[in-house]
Amino acid sequence: MITLGIESTAHTFGIGICDKRSILSNVTDSYSGEGIHPRLAADHHARVSSNVVKKALEDAGLSIDDIELISFSQGPGLGPCLRIGATTARALALSRDLPIMGVNHCIAHIEVGRFLLGVRDPVTLYVSGGNTQILAFAGGRYRVFGETLDIGIGNMQDTFARAIGLEFPCGRQIDQLMSRGTKYLDIPYTIKGMDFSFTGMLTEAIKHIHGNSKEDVTFSLMETAFSIVVEATERAMAHTQKDELLLAGGNAASPRLREMCRLMCDERGASMHVPPFDVCRDNGAMIAVLGMTEYDSGKRMEMGETKVRQKWRTDEEDVKWR
Amino acid sequence: MKLINQGAEAKIYSCRFEEYFGTDSKGDLIIKERISKGYRIRELDERIVLQRTLSEAKLLHEAKMAGIPTPVIYFIDKRKHALVMEKVGGQRVKEELVGSPKESMGLIEAVGRSVGLMHGNNIIHGDLTTSNMIHRGDEVVFIDFGLGEFSSEVEKQAVDAHLLKQALKSTHFDFWEEYWEAFKQTYCRTYRKGREVLERIGDIELRGRYIERGE
Numbered sequence: 001m002i003t004l005g006i007e008s009t010a011h012t013f014g015i016g017i018c019d020k021r022s023i024l025s026n027v028t029d030s031y032s033g034e035g036i037h038p039r040l041a042a043d044h045h046a047r048v049s050s051n052v053v054k055k056a057l058e059d060a061g062l063s064i065d066d067i068e069l070i071s072f073s074q075g076p077g078l079g080p081c082l083r084i085g086a087t088t089a090r091a092l093a094l095s096r097d098l099p100i101m102g103v104n105h106c107i108a109h110i111e112v113g114r115f116l117l118g119v120r121d122p123v124t125l126y127v128s129g130g131n132t133q134i135l136a137f138a139g140g141r142y143r144v145f146g147e148t149l150d151i152g153i154g155n156m157q158d159t160f161a162r163a164i165g166l167e168f169p170c171g172r173q174i175d176q177l178m179s180r181g182t183k184y185l186d187i188p189y190t191i192k193g194m195d196f197s198f199t200g201m202l203t204e205a206i207k208h209i210h211g212n213s214k215e216d217v218t219f220s221l222m223e224t225a226f227s228i229v230v231e232a233t234e235r236a237m238a239h240t241q242k243d244e245l246l247l248a249g250g251n252a253a254s255p256r257l258r259e260m261c262r263l264m265c266d267e268r269g270a271s272m273h274v275p276p277f278d279v280c281r282d283n284g285a286m287i288a289v290l291g292m293t294e295y296d297s298g299k300r301m302e303m304g305e306t307k308v309r310q311k312w313r314t315d316e317e318d319v320k321w322r
Numbered sequence: 323m324k325l326i327n328q329g330a331e332a333k334i335y336s337c338r339f340e341e342y343f344g345t346d347s348k349g350d351l352i353i354k355e356r357i358s359k360g361y362r363i364r365e366l367d368e369r370i371v372l373q374r375t376l377s378e379a380k381l382l383h384e385a386k387m388a389g390i391p392t393p394v395i396y397f398i399d400k401r402k403h404a405l406v407m408e409k410v411g412g413q414r415v416k417e418e419l420v421g422s423p424k425e426s427m428g429l430i431e432a433v434g435r436s437v438g439l440m441h442g443n444n445i446i447h448g449d450l451t452t453s454n455m456i457h458r459g460d461e462v463v464f465i466d467f468g469l470g471e472f473s474s475e476v477e478k479q480a481v482d483a484h485l486l487k488q489a490l491k492s493t494h495f496d497f498w499e500e501y502w503e504a505f506k507q508t509y510c511r512t513y514r515k516g517r518e519v520l521e522r523i524g525d526i527e528l529r530g531r532y533i534e535r536g537e
Binding site: 138139141143144145149150184189191192193194195223224227230231234235237238239259260261263264266267268315 | 328329330331357359360361362363365366370448449450451453469481482484485488489491492493495496526529
């Protein structure tokens with residue numbers, strides 16, 4: 001079943017195409033601004049959508065007539081952004097008379113890892129700007145075992161980056177600054193069971209900017225933040241007795257976070273899996289993969305059920321395909 | 323000394339009293355040795371490991387003073403970051419809290435009473451999952467205070483109770499709502515500020531991601 005997937009939960013508008021065996025194309029175009037303005041990001045998505053669709057079809061060497069299913073990110077995410085993706089999906093499905101499938105963005109991050117890497121039953125550490133969650137399959141649903149009690153780790157990183165004068169996107173610069181730091185400054189280590197919070201350490205790090213090098217402050221902040229999520233992930237793995245870790249989300253690109261996850265998994269005899277970056281970040285291919293998987297399991301969606309779901313939690317969704 | 327469990331942050335050994343202390347007293351021991359983590363930088367790791375060992379000992383003792391069953395501590399090995407403790411017999415509440423809520427009501431009520439006592443005595447457990455509660459005889463013994471602290475703040479106590487709610491939701495999903503209701507009953511009966519703490523949980527949940535805010 002050749003499926004076209006549409007992603008538009010936040011910064012990124014993405015179209016991906018997949019079939020049963022592999023991902024055929026995956027094109028993204030992201031809004032960039034200081035932070036995110038939902039309406040401006042939505043304007044961006046509307047502006048680029050038709051070109052991104054064209055490019056994705058071109059890369060896959062297909063025409064729109066070859067597509068058999070339209071899948072889109074129904075939530076969670078920012079309303080104005082989600083609505084652009086949903087509208088695109090409805091337009092394509094209605095004009096070509098194709099079935100439509102709205103899917104959960106967070107679950108798509110997990111399922112694309114299972115599809116590409118053959119991971120069976122992982123604990124997933126999902127780290128991005130808006131999300132920081134530890135997810136695992138139990139009792140027919142993807143349950144949230146741990147999550148941030150305030151902001152996402154990427155959001156914390158961006159706010160800190162602005163405070164030290166870096167421009168968005170800042171991921172790579174943060175990675176570099178972090179790797180050059182040597183002196184560990186005291187930063188609060190806030191973990192509550194498998195949950196954690198980042199605003200306290202952000203405030204403390206901003207206080208440290210005066211009188212310390214950017215490298216040392218970045219090093220101390222990010223070492224602390226990563227240690228916390230890795231510790232919480234390890235707790236979730238011990239608690240659920242699972243021995244595979246899947247890393248997902250834009251912040252999975254950080255070399256130091258990957259290294260820490262690998263060390264943790266080695267120490268407990270678990271395996272660690274990270275999809276290539278273009279399917280780790282927000283992208284259309286993962287939406288295509290999940291839409292196809294759900295369709296194959298027998299699920300169908302009427303046009304009337306395609307309203308976006310901004311606050312859709314992963315544990316509200318019965319998983320029929322596993 | 324026999325390794326009986328390797329958790330996320332400690333190795334648990336079981337051992338005979340006479341073997342460890344070389345005395346005539348007899349009995350079974352548990353040695354909880356905190357593991358240094360290779361993924362953490364040394365400065366951070368040392369701080370966390372030693373601090374959690376000492377604070378756990380203190381909290382176990384204070385909880386006992388408040389009337390909550392906890393294991394006895396015989397010795398603290400600072401060099402190895404180890405606590406030498408009584409071995410608590412029984413089943414983890416995680417395994418016992420199954421089946422219809424009616425049968426398990428007594429258990430969750432005991433948990434509510436103990437957590438109410440804890441918070442009433444300014445003790446935050448820090449990791450209230452059902453893996454950290456052992457059902458022995460007609461009491462529930464609380465273990466693993468490694469992430470705990472002392473605090474009278476409603477906010478911290480609410481986060482603590484929120485963790486238990488999360489644990490019930492993710493691990494005991496079939497009947498979690500009934501369990502949570504039963505917990506709230508005995509918790510509030512034991513703890514004067516219980517109602518206030520439980521109300522705060524609503525605020526905490528709203529700060530998280532993807533919660534319906536009644537738009």
